[in-house]
Amino acid sequence: MEEHSNPLKLTEFTDSILESISDGVFTVDNQWRISFFNRAAEGITGIPRNEALGKRCSEVFKSSMCEADCALRQTLNNTTPIINKSCYIINAEGERIPVSVSTAVLKNSEGQVIGGAETFRDLSEVEALRNALKGRSQVGGFVSHSPLMRNLFELLPAVSASSSNVLIQGETGTGKELLARAVHDMGPRADKPFIAINCGALPDNLLESELFGYKKGAFTGATQDKPGRFALAEGGTLFLDEIGEISPALQVRLLRVLQEHSYEPLGAVKSEQSDVRIIAATHKDLAAMVANGEFRQDLYYRIHVVDLKLPPLRSRKEDIPLLVDQFVRNFNRLQNREVSGVSPEAISFLLDHDWPGNVRELENVIERAFVLCPNGQIGPGYLPSELGAKAMPKDQPEAIGSARQLAEKQSIQESLKRNRFNRAATARELGIHKTTLYRKMKSLQIPFPKQNGRNR
Structure with a gap:
């Protein structure tokens, strides 16, 4: 001592x-x-x-x-x-x-x-780990921590490196053009043009002239040659948005371009060669349209070489806080504002919404909040009434976290289904330990399946 x-x-x-x-x-x-x-x-x-x-x-x-x-x-x-x-x-x-x-x-x-x-x-x-994770969660204009999007991100390097045509399918507002730009920017054509056209926004005759161009004198008012989108995209990528909207007649002409890699501008006497990668997109079920005779099967196979599916926002609600942060930063920069972010209460309302308009709808909601919110933090009062953003009851503080728990429960349930209820595989996909998954399933009252899928 x-x-x-x-x-x-x-x-x-x-x-x-x-x-x-x-x-x-x-x-x-x-x-x-x-x-x-x-x-x-x-x-x-x-x-x-x-x-x-x-x-x-x-x-x-x-x-x-x-x-x-x-x-x-x-x-x-x-x-x-x-x-x-x-x-x-x-x-x-x-x-x-x-x-x-x-x-x-x-x-x-x-x-x-x-x-x-x-x-x-x-x-x-x-x-370094945080930066690596951030890199994996952002591709082009996309940010995501969702396992569904992670699977898509893993496909992009191989898809971008190829010259094959791509079909992007997803609901309105999921970001199909952003994904198309990411494929273009990651590929060997990145230094060439990326040209986009919405096939559903123009009548058939105007769409044809926009795609293929025309020669002087082709029709009344054609006082000079005008190059079409195929010519403008030469060597690069042409993005055909809402391709499910084009008429059967135009489908035939587009098929010929994809088969022969050449086209004729309106009023031309000879064909012009085309070196363009096609990325098409639609919110419609093209396979069902083919079965119903509304879309040509041969054209479908031409554009459907590589199929990328964008999940709706309601299937990846864990990305909502990440997307909101991105939109807040963008609007602060564009509008020279100093909005600090979105309150936890407001986030809970955003998580509880089904988002039929997907990411575009979420962006519009945040932009609206910017118009109404002078500075500081965006609270529930700045959200649209259809989101149910009312004052939170003072005697129910647990309601703030209920939407988050609902989103977490939905995410775990969907991951379990994807992994055929193999809990070890589900834990790996979600990036958590297996014991953490057990604890979350118990606290969120997710039933344990009788057969856990371990040996399947």
């Missing part, structure tokens, strides 16, 4: 503990000069201990908090510890290192403040 009470022995014992931990630790005196600097601090900063000792901490760390928001200074001023505050430091190589810091006051045996202590943890690997 006497041996352990020896101050020198106790100091050596404490120092050996501080040397063995993986977090950086340093202490400063009342003049902000470093009095202790452990081995992990050397490793994270790249600064030898003998160079750090005696220097002011701001000279060593060059942190983002050193100037006006020093965590250690706040602790010494109000004696309140700070836990896991994020910032960055500059190491000996001039690299920016993300860290989380915690601080405490140092006192002597008489209770007098003699300095401060700070621990800092290197978050470089965490930051």
